[in-house]
Amino acid sequence: MIVEAGRQRIPVRRREAVDLAAVVRRLDLVLLLAVAALVGYGLWAVAGITRFDVPGDPDYYVVRQAMAAALGGVGLVVATIVPPSLYRRHWRTVYVVAIAGMVFVFAFAEAIRGSKRWIELGPIQFQPSEFGKGLFVLAVAGFLVERQHDLGRLRTVATAIALGTAPMLLVFLQPDLGTALVYAAALAAVLFVAGVRWLHLALLGGLAATLVLGILWFLPSAGIEVLKPYQTARLTGFANPDADPSGLTYNVTQSITAVGSGGIDGRGVVEASQTRFDYLPEHATDFVFASFAEQRGFFGAAILLLLYLLVVWRGLRVITVAGDLYGAVVAGGIVFAFLFQVFVNVGMTMGVAPVTGIPLPFVTVGGSSMVANLFAVGILQAIHARGRTGDMLR
């Protein structure tokens, strides 16, 4: 690495040039295999869960999910090839694209079940907020790394939060409280990994706690409703699911029953009555884990959780081997958002987390989520491949 004075940028650019062979050689194979296993396992899960959903076509959803997975595989490859520094340099563009997608949703999307989340592109439904998660992390991380020398200043932190709040609000107003919370988690993780001072983090934590208490408690008692009543009920209902078993907490009650009835080795596809006879609402999407646990039991569900744990572990490892701060911050945001989604979704089906409409990565039926998650894994691979692994570490 001979650097000529005055022309120092040229070799830097050359190092960033795509060297496919090197990238492939330096992929995180464990992560790749774990994700591949998750996708396959998820397809098997969906095949069982949705077998009786479309009369006469037991494979309706699994075929579509497999197509989404194939498309996501392409996305993974593309994301692996594209150097992450590209996003870093153009974080403003990335940010504008993310915001534009959500504004577009507001302007054109039709409300499904009272919520505007999807855009119709011909036969394909497309959910910008899912892709927005990745773009959001890329953009905010880009901003923070650009100001990495001013990270200790509260002003930088505040600006980063302001940047993050805009898309979060847009998602929240769709309304999609769950995804907005994922954004918040990702933002927190990005700030944390980027190296914001502990004091500021503590301040932020206090602020967030105040905000949650205010929205759920103080403001409603003052007559200002920030959340819709069903949202409040879902957030607080998980604490005592027996309060109203046929009403607001019906879903949680049925979901816990479904999980519990699975037992050790599951009831199988045909016998899983909670799923088959629609007692469990949204069993292919939000409550997919409960459905899976009912059909496949403790062993099946535990294997799924272990696969998630494997992905999280490899993701955390990517942070440590990242070749630059940007890579580390992006990996941190992606991994934590992933962890948060898994926890809230799985936790909600078992009554340990509030009910929010968060998809379970790689399992929930939904193309946008599948493609976006695989794309995010691609970014992790890109960071890994360009990091200080293998020969670089030597």
Added chain:
Amino acid sequence: MSSHAPYGEPRASSTRFLPPDPGVEAPYRLTPGLAFRVGILGIVALAVFAVLFFRLWSLQVLSGDTYLAAAQGNQLRTIRIEAPRGTILDRRGRVIVDNIAGTAVKLWVGDLPANGRYDVIKRLAAVLNVPTARLAKEVDARIADPLNPITVKTAVGEDQVAYLYEHQSEFPGVQIQQTYLRHYPYQSLGAQMLGYVGEVSQGELDRRPKLYRPGDKVGKAGVEARLDEYLRGEAGQAQIRVDSMGRPQGPLEPRREARPGNAVRLTIDIGLQRAAERALRHGIQTARANESYYANGGALVALDPRDGAVLAMASTPTYKPSVYVGRVDPKKIQPLLDAEAAKDANYPGINRVTSGEYPPGSTWKPVTALAAMQEHMLEPYQSLQCTPTATYGLDEQEFRNWDPYVNHPMMLPEALARSCDTYFYQVGYQFYLGGDSGRTRMQQWARRFGFGAPAGIDVGSEEAGLLPTPAWRKQTFKSDWDRAWNPGDSIQLAIGQKDVSVTPLQMARFYAMIANGGNLVTPYVVSQVETAAPNGQAPVVLRRWAPDPPEPVGVDPAALQVIRDGLYSATHSSFGTSSGVFSSFPIPVAGKTGTAEKVVPIPGYPPGHLEDQSWWCGFGPAQTEVARIVVCAVIENGGHGSTAAAPAALRVFEKFFGVKGGYQTLVETD
């Protein structure tokens, strides 16, 4: 610059080598601070997964069985399988009431969609042709009870059932079920006595919460109500798998067989009952033919005088109990529910045998005679002048005999046979002269003969009638004039007029006592409960009600014989009041006519208008052997006893003994 770098760490700046080149970025490396933070994230991740694993473990492994049971309870719905209601049989085991198969449409309120519930109700009401508002009200009332379906309609037609099956998806919560409908092969036969079956009311549910469930059918009146516990059987249970919308997902799996209700055998004889009902219609016709145009109702009861078994019990006007079955036609059921409509139809729902109260008229004269003989106020073979008129009291009120052309002395049998009023006025006046104690003597005997209290029949409600006494007058009336017990009160009571009123059943019981030699029977309709015996097998008797043993009333047998002689004379001697009807009947029948004046409001007449109630009570065979049947008949506004009630009673004797009597002319007698 270095102070604001991430993690606040100074960049490596060794002074031993060249100073750092400001144009070149120092290579990125993992700082301990970042490693620390990643470590924290790792711990958070581990904690998160630990929570999830433990929760999963606790739900699936530790309490999996509990939740499995809950999940299975979710999808299995228990359905009550209706038990066929027991049949009602006559004394010889012939079917009076049984069941036919029908289809019922039920609605599980819990399965109705929260939104658009009213649309489903509206569609269902339109298909089944029931009032939408009533169904909606019923649904609202039962909204908190998801375990018991509403019976929307029974006796649903095939077309409607087919439509509902084809459009099942449009009718969530609608269930089509086999049901049993009460069937009446003889239509209106014994309607008031048998009663009817209807859906259990809230009041009945509250009284018997363990026995009844909403939607059950229960007996509402008569035999059906009294013996409901035997007739109803026990509902079975079946389970069916349903999805969360309540749509069946599999076949009905029986869990417990329904136990059919037991049969109830009555003392009624179908043939005699039909004859009695026809006889009442015949009596009304002959009354109208004899210028009693307002004859419009009546009662007839036939008892076995030996034990009180009711052989026939007819009341007119009547109705068909089938109006309560299946689709209820409001027009047809109105006279049974609405007071105004009931009045217009002359109360078809009332069993006049037990609940109709009439002045007894001359049929009462044996009571007077027996009481007087027992009190030694009358010698049976002492002659008293039967005058056309007689005057009694300080105001010298004139009382007339019904027959103004008789004026000669007669003994008791002839007085009964001729039904001489003035003879009995003298007897009644004897009671009046007895002072305060004497004026209640006749009533005391009447009470021993079963008057003034319910006859104690086992089925249906009963009236007590009225036995006027001086005390009763004092209690009931306000003015001094009305409160006084005057000679007229005793005198009119002696011929069964003025305030006294009796039910036909009480009267039949009294004549049974005369026939059987002084024992008061307790009438009964239900003889036994037995197993349903299909295919002609012998039924097993589960419970038999022994008739209450007849109670001796303590009258002198000789006095009774005089009365029987008088009653036989009344039907056979040349001067007997109903000889024209009974004298040519091959079986000797003894009995007494009655023509009782009663205030009947008839439009177009001044208030207080009196109409004659036509009575006949008697028994046969008389004199030669023990009587086997007592018949008591009343034709409302039927005129003379001999022209309406007596011919009606004869029809029943004809049927009972299987011989024709036939009368040539009807003579108007008291």
